[in-house]
Amino acid sequence: MKTVLEVEELTVDIPTEQGEVHAVKGVSFNLNEGETLCLVGESGSGKSMTALSIIGLQTPKARIGAKRLTLLGKPLHTLSQRQLDQIRGKDIAIIFQDPMTALNPTLTIERQMIEGMMRHEGVNRRTARERAIDLLNKVGIPQAAERLYQYPHQFSGGQRQRIMIAMALMGKPSLLIADEPTTALDVTIQAQILELIRSLSQQLNFSLLMITHDFGVVSAMADKVCVMYQGEIVESGTAREVLEHPRHPYTQGLIACIPVPGRTAPGSRLPVIEHPLLLKEQP
Known part of the structure; x- marks a missing residue:
């Protein structure tokens, strides 16, 4: 192993x-x-x-x-x-205790999720967005394609933690x-x-x-x-x-x-x- x-x-x-x-x-x-x-x-x-x-x-x-x-x-x-x-x-990726303080309240979920993948893997915005939508679906965020453009305060505490998990997995750690x-x-x-x-x-x-x-x-x-x-x-x-x-x-x-x-x-x-x-x- x-x-x-x-x-x-x-x-x-x-x-x-x-x-x-x-x-x-x-x-x-x-x-x-x-x-x-x-x-x-x-x-x-x-x-x-x-x-x-x-x-x-x-x-x-x-x-x-x-x-x-x-x-x-x-x-x-x-x-x-x-x-x-x-x-x-x-x-390596990390999930922190409190998603409300770990997420940037001034940026959309899309921007926070795709920037790292675009930088590390050199993919375009469309490819990164498709992976973000796929991961949000995997972690149980309904209507992921539409909600990608919302801000952290528009989600519940449990949904914010699910978003943090999806964000951590964007780079396939x-x-x-x-x-x-x-x-x-x-x-x-x-x-x-x-x-x-x-x-x-x-x-x-x-x-x-x-x-x-x-x-x-x-x-x-x-x-x-x-x-x-x-x-x-x-x-x-x-x-x-x-x-x-x-x-x-x-x-x-x-x-x-x-x-x-x-x-x-x-x-x-x-x-x-x-x-x-x-x-x-x-x-």
């Missing part, structure tokens, strides 16, 4: 007035073609910083180091911003990063968006790196899981291994916080993770 993404001993250090923050500490994982890997952890665990540093969108002052950071065998961490611009939107793509949506729409991403990943055979704090998302989406705590991966394995036999106390704590229908009594208090944990993997 072809390896799409290799990450070995990735570090991200951010200088501050109070000293250097080690946001990511020696993170390693790999992602094969067509696989979905979920990075799981609480806010501040380093999962989003890990994903953003892969695509070169980390905070400007951050310093990235890695023994190996490759996409389809090509190194990423040594590229200039200009070289990364040639990769982003083509070989090998790797799609989804940074908590359902956080701003209600529960019913969340399920629809997750099913859409899962279905498209199977149809189009791209690899998916999903950032989440929700083990419900993991159970629905993941082939592999990496659990992050304080910038480190404290447990990794297949989704089944981690969900059914969690070894690390932090993973156990995250799973214990999930209410289970039929087992969690209504009105009862859910367990609370005490910090700091003893970061020692259990046998």
